[in-house]
Amino acid sequence: MMRAVSVAALALCCLVALEATRCCTAQITPRNNTISSCLLSNGVKNFSLPGSPSYTPLLDSSIRNRRFELPGVGKPAAVVLPASKQELQRAILCARSSSLAIRVRSGGHSYEGLSYTTENHVPFLVIDLSGLNRVRVDPAGSGTAWAESGATLGEVPGRTGPVEAIAKLIHKWQYVGPNLPDEFYLSMYIPTGSSSNGNVSVSFIGQVLGPKNLALSVLSQRFPELGLTEAELSENFDRLVRAKSKVDPGNVFNNAQSIPPLH
Ligand SMILES: *[C@@H]1O[C@H](CO)[C@@H](O)[C@H](O)[C@H]1NC(C)=O
Ligand SMILES: *[C@@H]1O[C@H](CO)[C@@H](O)[C@H](O)[C@H]1NC(C)=O
Ligand SMILES: *[C@@H]1O[C@H](CO)[C@@H](O)[C@H](O)[C@H]1NC(C)=O
Numbered sequence: 001m002m003r004a005v006s007v008a009a010l011a012l013c014c015l016v017a018l019e020a021t022r023c024c025t026a027q028i029t030p031r032n033n034t035i036s037s038c039l040l041s042n043g044v045k046n047f048s049l050p051g052s053p054s055y056t057p058l059l060d061s062s063i064r065n066r067r068f069e070l071p072g073v074g075k076p077a078a079v080v081l082p083a084s085k086q087e088l089q090r091a092i093l094c095a096r097s098s099s100l101a102i103r104v105r106s107g108g109h110s111y112e113g114l115s116y117t118t119e120n121h122v123p124f125l126v127i128d129l130s131g132l133n134r135v136r137v138d139p140a141g142s143g144t145a146w147a148e149s150g151a152t153l154g155e156v157p158g159r160t161g162p163v164e165a166i167a168k169l170i171h172k173w174q175y176v177g178p179n180l181p182d183e184f185y186l187s188m189y190i191p192t193g194s195s196s197n198g199n200v201s202v203s204f205i206g207q208v209l210g211p212k213n214l215a216l217s218v219l220s221q222r223f224p225e226l227g228l229t230e231a232e233l234s235e236n237f238d239r240l241v242r243a244k245s246k247v248d249p250g251n252v253f254n255n256a257q258s259i260p261p262l263h
Helices: 002-020 035-041 055-060 085-097 163-179 212-222 237-247
Strands: 101-105 124-128 135-137 145-147 155-162 184-189 199-208
Touching: 035 085, 085 101, 085 124, 135 237, 155 163, 163 184, 163 199, 184 212, 199 212
Parallel strands: 101 124
Antiparallel strands: 135 145, 155 199, 184 199
16 A cells, blocks of 8 residues: 555656656655545645534535535545645645545536536545635746636625525626626526525626726626625736736737737
8 A cells, every 4th residue: 555655656746747847845644544644744734524614615615506515415535725736736645545536626616516526426535726826927038827726817705685685686687697798707606505594695706807997887887786896806807917918918819808918
């Protein structure tokens, strides 16, 4: 068993070495075969196990297709949130040493359940990349930009209220969403555990290929019921424009929804 583990570690190490042109330091101490002891003994502390209070909310947090929340659906042996590439490597090695399949969750919107479950109840681990969300452009102008997999565009927080009020909001969204300008995308879902004491919640997830003030002015005009405030919008557009200007200043790669370079 130990030999199998070190061969796996070596194989991964070499794969990484090919890409990074220097070998990584991803050596793990499997300690014993439990996933939690492997993660802990290798310095990966941010994870949640079945039975812990954070497990279900964390697992369900980005599930859009609620049938994957049902009890009969295979659940992961742990949800791990690596904070760095090194932790990500160690989480992968720990999964292998514990014979767990790996499901990777980035934005987490897979309607097919690809990031939440496995077929035939194969034991698995969810690696949630939401902590790896940096976008970096090489300042030396080597023409490279890196967007980590957990990077997302804007997200509008949820709205909570009595069923009738939330139903009205969802009703209105059905007319507003499909008719927004092309730069807009606005989806809606009802998150898990969203009803309590007669109140229900709805989440809106959206992105706008443009600056924050465009999002605010269009949405407050077309969907005033949402009551969107500036503080609820995060802005990545400028960063994306800077990345685009570095890697593709001539706008060779373009379509109706692509980020424009600076002029
Ligand atoms: C594996 O590690 C866990 C956590 O450290 C511990 O509770 C368990 O007893 C260990 N199992 C074996 C077989 O050593
Ligand atoms: C775990 O990771 C998530 C995602 O990066 C982060 O929001 C959270 O604060 C982390 N928790 C701890 C205890 O570090
Ligand atoms: C229900 O939602 C309303 C509107 O957001 C809020 O004022 C109220 O406190 C909520 N009630 C409960 C029981 O959560």
